[in-house]
Amino acid sequence: MRTLSLLSVWTAAAVLLTAQPRTLDIYWIDVEGGASTLIIAPSGESLLVDTGFPGNDDRDAKRIQAAAVAAGLTRIDNLVITHFHGDHVGGLAALSKAMPIRKIWDHGESIEASQQKGATLWLDYLAVAGSKRTVVKPGNKIPFAGNVDITVVSANGEVISEPINKGFVNKLCDGAERKPTDNTENSRSTGFLLTYGKFTFLDVGDLTWDREMMLGCPVNKVGEVTLMQATHHGFSNGQSGAPALIWSVKPQVVVVNNGARKGFSNGGYETIAKIPGIEGIWQGHKGAMNDASHNTSDDMIANLDEGAADKGNWIKASVSSDGKFTVTNNRNKFSKSYTSR
Ligand SMILES: [Zn+2]
Numbered sequence: 001m002r003t004l005s006l007l008s009v010w011t012a013a014a015v016l017l018t019a020q021p022r023t024l025d026i027y028w029i030d031v032e033g034g035a036s037t038l039i040i041a042p043s044g045e046s047l048l049v050d051t052g053f054p055g056n057d058d059r060d061a062k063r064i065q066a067a068a069v070a071a072g073l074t075r076i077d078n079l080v081i082t083h084f085h086g087d088h089v090g091g092l093a094a095l096s097k098a099m100p101i102r103k104i105w106d107h108g109e110s111i112e113a114s115q116q117k118g119a120t121l122w123l124d125y126l127a128v129a130g131s132k133r134t135v136v137k138p139g140n141k142i143p144f145a146g147n148v149d150i151t152v153v154s155a156n157g158e159v160i161s162e163p164i165n166k167g168f169v170n171k172l173c174d175g176a177e178r179k180p181t182d183n184t185e186n187s188r189s190t191g192f193l194l195t196y197g198k199f200t201f202l203d204v205g206d207l208t209w210d211r212e213m214m215l216g217c218p219v220n221k222v223g224e225v226t227l228m229q230a231t232h233h234g235f236s237n238g239q240s241g242a243p244a245l246i247w248s249v250k251p252q253v254v255v256v257n258n259g260a261r262k263g264f265s266n267g268g269y270e271t272i273a274k275i276p277g278i279e280g281i282w283q284g285h286k287g288a289m290n291d292a293s294h295n296t297s298d299d300m301i302a303n304l305d306e307g308a309a310d311k312g313n314w315i316k317a318s319v320s321s322d323g324k325f326t327v328t329n330n331r332n333k334f335s336k337s338y339t340s341r
C-alpha cells in the first residue's frame with residue numbers, strides 16, 4: 001500500500017499548510033476622502049464600514065469590490081453605515097449590484113432626511129437596505145466571527161453610558177476645549193470598538209468634537225486602543241479630533257483616511273503627532289494642503305498624487321492572534337510591524 005501511504009503523507013502536509021493561522025485583516029480602501037474600511041475576520045467573515053462616494057462611474061464601489069475580491073470574498077456579510085452622508089453611504093447602490101450584501105447595520109433614521117440632499121441619500125439607502133437593516137444603539141454588539149468582539153460605542157448622537165475596555169477617569173478633561181452641539185449626521189455616527197485578543201481598533205466615523213468629548217470626558221469610556229482610524233478623515237479642520245479623547249485613547253497607530261484635499265490639515269497632523277506613545281501614522285493621501293512637516297513619511301502614504309494619477313491604493317493591517325500586527329502600504333509594499341500593548 002505504498003501509494004496510499006504517500007497519499008496520506010501528502011494529505012497531512014496539505015492539512016498543515018491550510019491550517020496555518022489566518023489573520024484579522026483591515027483594509028482602508030481609497031475612496032478619495034470618503035470612508036470605506038473592510039474588516040475580514042480570521043474565519044473569513046467580512047464586515048465593511050461605509051461605502052465611499054456615489055458617481056464617478058461608480059469608482060468607489062468598483063474599488064471596494066476589487067479589494068474584496070483580492071481578499072477572496074464573494075460577498076459582504078455585514079455592512080455598517082456610520083451615517084447618512086454621501087461620502088459614507090453614496091457607493092452603496094452600485095456596490096449592492098456588484099456583490100451580495102447580507103446584513104446592514106445603522107443608527108436609525110437620518111437627521112437630515114427632511115433636507116433635500118439628505119432625503120435623497122436616505123431614500124436611496126432604504127431602497128437597498130430594506131429588510132436587511134438592524135438599528136444599533138450604544139452598548140449593542142454587532143455579532144461577528146466568534147473571537148472578534150464589536151461593541152457599538154456611539155450612535156444617533158448618544159454614547160455608551162458605562163465604560164468598556166478598562167475605561168478610566170480622564171485627567172485631560174480639566175479645562176479641555178468644548179465645542180457647540182452638532183446637529184448634522186456627523187454627530188450621529190455609529191462608532192465601534194473592535195477587540196481581537198490584545199488588539200483593539202476604534203472607528204467612530206465622522207463623530208464631532210462635542211460627541212468625542214461625551215465619549216472621553218469626564219470618564220474615558222473606551223479605554224486605550226491599539227489602532228484608531230482618525231475621526232472624520234483626519235479631524236476636518238477641528239470639527240472633530242478633541243485631544244482630551246484622542247490623547248487619552250492613546251492609539252499606537254493611527255490611519256488617516258483623508259483625501260488629497262479633504263479632512264486633513266496641519267492642525268490634524270499636530271493632534272496625532274502629540275498622542276503619547278504614538279508609533280505610526282499612516283495616510284490614505286499626501287495632504288496637499290499640509291506642509292512637508294505635517295505629512296507622515298512618503299513610505300507610509302498610500303497615494304502621493306492627486307487626480308488622474310491617483311491609483312486608489314489601500315492601506316492594510318494584518319493582525320495575529322498574539323497581538324502582533326503589520327501595516328502595509330499597497331502602493332510600494334512598505335510595511336511595519338507593531339505589538340499591541
Ligand atoms: Zn465623511
Ligand SMILES: [Zn+2]
Pocket residue numbers: 083085185186206
Ligand atoms: Zn459626514
